[in-house]
Amino acid sequence: MRNITILILILSFISCNSDKKTSELKTDSKNLDSDLIGIYEYKTLEQSENHYIVIDTLNGKYSGLYYGTEDSGGHGIFFYGNGMETLKIGENKISFEIGTRELYETTRMRIVKHKRDLEKDSTSGISKGQLKYSGEITKNGFKLNCESEFGYCWANELNFEKLTE
Known part of the structure; x- marks a missing residue:
């Protein structure tokens, strides 16, 4: 059970960082005319x-x-x-x-x-x-x-x- 909890935390962390990078890229593109x-x-x-x-x-x-x-x-x-x-x-x-x-x-x-x-x-x-x-x-x-x-x-x-x- 402890291993599953650690796995979920790691996947959540990776997902959060991935979303952050995607939103930064979208922000840069929005500034382009x-x-x-x-x-x-x-x-x-x-x-x-x-x-x-x-x-x-x-x-x-x-x-x-x-x-x-x-x-x-x-x-x-x-x-x-x-x-x-x-x-x-x-x-x-x-x-x-x-x-x-x-x-x-x-x-x-x-x-x-x-x-x-x-x-x-x-x-x-x-x-x-x-x-x-x-x-x-x-x-x-x-x-x-x-x-x-x-x-x-x-x-x-x-x-x-x-x-x-």
Whole structure:
């Protein structure tokens, strides 16, 4: 009888801790605005050079990807796709950083059907200058300011609009 009582106490304790972890995860998810999830576009003069932000959630937190372009100083435009580091979203504010970027001659914003298609596309170089973005969440997207020690920002101010389905 004593063993059964101890077993019930242990199972009750495990159940309480499990419920606590589940409720913490639900609380984090409640703070996320599902309307922010989507694809945002910054339009440039040349459509192929547009920048894109993809916002989604992962493990109860916002996660993002940034697809951009960089002027190679007379050698054309290079493309990159990076995760948004230190992404913070809240109180109608957004901020993130883009670190070292592998540069390509073709866009990174595409659907790849076969892994062999990726293997053909090699990097054209690396850009190491840190890009720091901060700004506000607007009704239709993001109004961002970009800072770069070495002038790697496409523009000082970028307005991204959410793409509709």
